[in-house]
Amino acid sequence: MKKYLIPLFALLLFNIGCKSDDDGIVNTETPDPDPGSDVIAQNFMWQAMNLWYFWQGEVNDLSDTRFANDTEFTEFLEQNSDPSDFYFDVLLFEEDRFSFLNENYEELVSNLSGVSKSNGLEFGLVQFSGSEDVFGFVEYVLPDSDASTKEIKRGDIFTRVDGQQLNLGNYIDLLFGDNDTYTLGLADIENGTITDNSTEVSLTKIENQVENPILVAKTLDVGGTKIAYLMYNRFLSNFNEELNAAFGQFVADGATELVLDMRYNPGGSVNTSRLLASMVHSTDTDKLYIRQRWNDKIQVQLSSAQLEDYFASSTGVTAINTLNLSKVYVLATNSSASASELVMNGLAPYVDVVHIGETTRGKNEFSITLVDDPEGSFIYNEDREDEINSENNWGIQPLVGRNENADGFFDYTSGLAPTYVLEEDLANLGILGEPDEPLLARAIEEITGGVSKRSFAVEMPAKSFTSSRIQTPLKDNMYLDKPLNLNK
Template structure:
């Protein structure tokens, strides 16, 4: 069930009523469905366009009414959102995303904006609750998978990660386990048929039977049913000893908010508090943050991490700035927007020589914000692969209407780009990703924290031992010897179900208050 986190206020609801009344005379909706379905979809199209391009405000009661929210609104020509060429709101949004072109790539800047039609993503990110719906990241089972190929070209499936609180995590399933059977299918190939079958089974079903093989060779079968659970983003944590010094390491797969819609701490905050308490108690002098599959989420979680990691010298100083479109910028204080965020008056108390981030092309948005914010204040090093490239973020607009029976009907949450972020040195604009200091291979069948075969960890340990990422000859020899057992992800088949974005829910609340 959708949980209302905030609405666009009176304007969106009243406009929905007016739009629905105007369209109610239609015998059929634009989508060819029932009149009710057509009215709802046309209302969603109309309100999506209004919020992005015209006005999200409250019908003129406030002086700043009539403000477009879309970051690139000035690039989009005037469109008729009810034109039959847009059969649904997603088609309209896709068209609007085409106009702002990045001169560095000759491609649209915006390949991010979308509509969340069941509210599950909003509930997942803001309240830290994963529902039983299947379109919300890692589906109802709480795990994601990757495909690797052996020396003979045979396809193997591996668990990339599993939330500890999820149905998969509760069965003990974790990274590095091989999936040998999916609902009785045991032969997989590099074909669209296989990919579609796996996608449907893992993300759009309510039950799945998996044959599994653990790294030690033990086999088992697990039947998973979808279920709701409180997200624990910390997949694994430990403390290594390198040259007699403690090094903290943890893997984080999502940025669910540390504060929920009621202002209370979430399970995410509890898990992060516990992890950093361990690190502080052990007196770590270096930290490794594994974000290889982290597509981002709430900006307050990025801020939490930055405050926990940053040196004492950063306390009270600028963390990052947010840039909005020119119309919103003229009325920042009026509409409750803020242009900058500072570090806390006191940071987490860690005294780190370096912080290392493990990244891949799945490391996006709030994850990138985290490491970019720390760069001006401490030694930040990236290992793995270039990041995804998303220096822009969303304000969540919940769109509703009243139907013919005067019942309020939820339509969708609109996530359209509203702001761009820059660190204290003005660094941003990384639309093509952030480069790493040391490239490393992601072997999808190597468990978390494995210092024998995880190429990312071996590169970091090499740096800590020799001040160079190219050391660890013994480690290289081990990897070479085990090459026929290590699986590199097949390009283009890595996780596509994690959310890529950052959402400022605090700004969303401020905008909602303005609109009431």
């Protein structure tokens, strides 16, 4: 598994402790549970959240002075026998929509690298009007996956799994449960109505399915204008070189415009977002991309150099291939979140970001992976796996900070509103990367200044309430993978 692991904070904060230290975090001594108490996971979660959580100061139960003694602390931990309930119901701030956890940290870390058990079918789920029934629509199919070998494609509709109608009560078990193989029952759309048909497609989830986030990268020639198109579906640092190579091809093709399609991109690596922004706009390392804000305990320990990220001239392996653009066309929807929004916000002080689609998710916080390794300040580090408490496999992914752009703007919890509103149409999703696909066609119209005779009216808006990418351990996480050291 190690070949896929991301070195989250590989050099970070080895000198931070959970106890008072004149050279480290200013913190009162933290409590310890009574020996013999069965609260190993809960204790780890409280200690880690007390140190790192962005809203630590707003959650009374995470206060440094919350407990008078170890016995009181133990009784508090014992009130919730289920670690998951303890995390979500007790420790999280009421405005926190995105922190999550996994009872197996190895699964969590693997998913951060784009490795999961998957059949390769990515889809959205929509609730039927006036009913608890649900239907799905295929957004795209991963190459080299089980789904890529079957008769199913973008735009297909399904209503049933193993003969059962999908509904709000069963879709998680049927589509995202322990069943590695399931059979989808397809349906047709005609005159705004979805009707079941007899076609069935059986799909099987494959272990260690790796997602290349670059689904489509091509240069279109539209009336002599070279338009680069990139369909980018997750920010995965182990594909940084492939991303840079795609921009190298755009440069070689003479592209002068870019359509960056992140309509389904739920986020990922903060550093990869910085590299992508540099490929779009500039390799000037004196230009500020983003600035981090942590809780009060952490913020005072970090220097300006550690808190600030500048545009990059290198991936760390190769020189950045940049288009040096002052305008970019971004396709983004409510499924676009975290690192996708970060690119848009980080570019905004320098670039005219023309946003086509829908208001984005509104996730402006980043997270880190925490495990039961107190001596390592709870930060997951693959080189310290032997130091992780063998009696506790829980991993948590709490929000620990926010990123603001060079203008100081970070408040987009309601999402980033589009310049031009255009929803996807279930009756006409089109082929990704083709000039007549509706969202891309709208961008091309803006680029060329032409007014097409086609209508952009939407017959059946694709209003999904969740998607296959969200129902994974990675969810819509934006994770920080920048090595830092304490300001001594």
